[in-house]
Amino acid sequence: MSEPLSNIPRGMRYYCGTEARLRREVEDMAMSVFDGWSYEEITTPSVDYYALFEHGMGRQQAELAFKFTDTDGRLLALRPDVTSSVARAAATLFAGRERPLRLCYAAPVFRQKGQSHAEWRRESTHIGCELIGADGIEADMEVVAIAVEVLQRLELAQHDYCITLNDVEIFNGVAERHALDDSARERMRRLVDSRDAAELQNFLAPHASTDERAGFARLIQLSGKQETLAEARRLITNPRSVAALNRLEELWRVIESLDLTDYFEIDFGDVSGLDYYTGLTFKIYLSGAGTRVGGGGRYDKLTSNFGRPEPAIGFVFDLDALTDVLARSNTSVAMREQDGTVAPLSNDDPATLFFEATAMRAKRERVLIKSGEAVQCRN
């Protein structure tokens, strides 16, 4: 007995009609924003060696890839992310190119399982950009500004989206101060990630003083703007964390001067992907989507895996999550109908019919051929 062909594998879907058009529009818009900031499009292989992703994303993330074997027995994977491949190209293929490299892409990625139950898709399209070989506040701000521009162009209502900012070095400074080993560090990361202040205090009991514990536990639940940074300064004093706070504050000042603070929150509890990121991290949330629709950060260690250490920062949007929200909302982008109705062309003489049709197409007008006989489909 064979499976019915009507079944679609879990996590896969079709797009058509308004949704398909919306996806195309959002993708084109984002790519034009990247182009506007002088990012060059790059298309990476859909299939690559599994080892690439293991180096590029860390084993835990890479394991989510769909895997199969090459003719020589080596393990291949359907790309679970684009950044790994871009980073390798930067370190190898583009090793001789002038820095910084500005690269962008829109490509489907495949994962067997999402991070949350709400992320049910196993194929999703990543729209992203990478700025490689540039360091400091200027590079950080460039990428953040691009993300903001893309969001602004979605024409959402204000307060319907938010970018959270953090710097992983704040957490790393605290972990270093308490001399935590890898497994203890991971346990603390999980507690911070779930904002479990009470458990975090218990966990830190053997490592830190009561005041210090209470301070850090308070910090991870803080989410806010300028005042959050000031509060963090009172609560955290180790030099590594303080250096990160300084960087974050510098970035905040630029955001403030651009009058963009409404779109941002500082969130010290964002510590996912700690082994991957090395500085600024950000996540993008949209009202109507229960999970993040994008995120990124600084990953200065990644390219050294491919033999050329250099600073890098980038981010991705999840096109599918984004268009899901837009399709359900009443934003103008979603409501914009395809312009103009078309009168169907018909003529008994095919030569005349297509002479007329191609002439219209030459003027870029839309054409609809009225078929002589519509054929009924037989089941």
Add this chain to the structure above:
Amino acid sequence: MPELIIALPKGRLQDAALARLACAGVRVNGAALASRRLAIADETGRFRFIFVKPADVPVYVEHGIADCGVVGRDVLLESAADLLQPLDLKIGRCRIVVASPHPETVMNNFGMLRVATKYPRIAAEHFGARGLPIEIIELSGSVELAPVLGLSDCIVDVVETGRTLAENNLSIVEVICESTARLVVNRASYQLKAKTVADLIRALGEGVRQETFA
């Protein structure tokens, strides 16, 4: 539009959860509560409550249909939902345990254990950490019967007073963990409704603290 939608578990935890919320100044009118409506607003209209089965609370919150929820740690661990859990509400206290009519055979078993449970994930994780292979027999109720009738060697279940265990001649072999009800928050709501959520956490936390020190 309410500012915040809160999912509450029907049954065991419902009243205690509502009492906690009332302490934090979020009250529902008794008449509305007595009706059989599954979605009701609080007295100010700022909050809307939805009443769902305990196991469904993490589902609603993870998908962002509800912004927050109240759920036992046992249910939360079993659901493996990706949620924020900023506050221990210290209600609905219970323990998740391994229990058996023959505790010594469970502890001395190095082959294969048959475990009856409503918590397959928690059971698998617990015995997995000990390196003991198990066969999980998933049941939806009256789990205590399974080892008595020979369906399993032991059970993994929640225990409040221990009476049901005793009445079925089961004793506790190990305590896997303690469980109390948690306030859980959707990741996006935590940022997009930062102020409202933070105020609620603070008010609820204040109530919990007062009671703990009373």
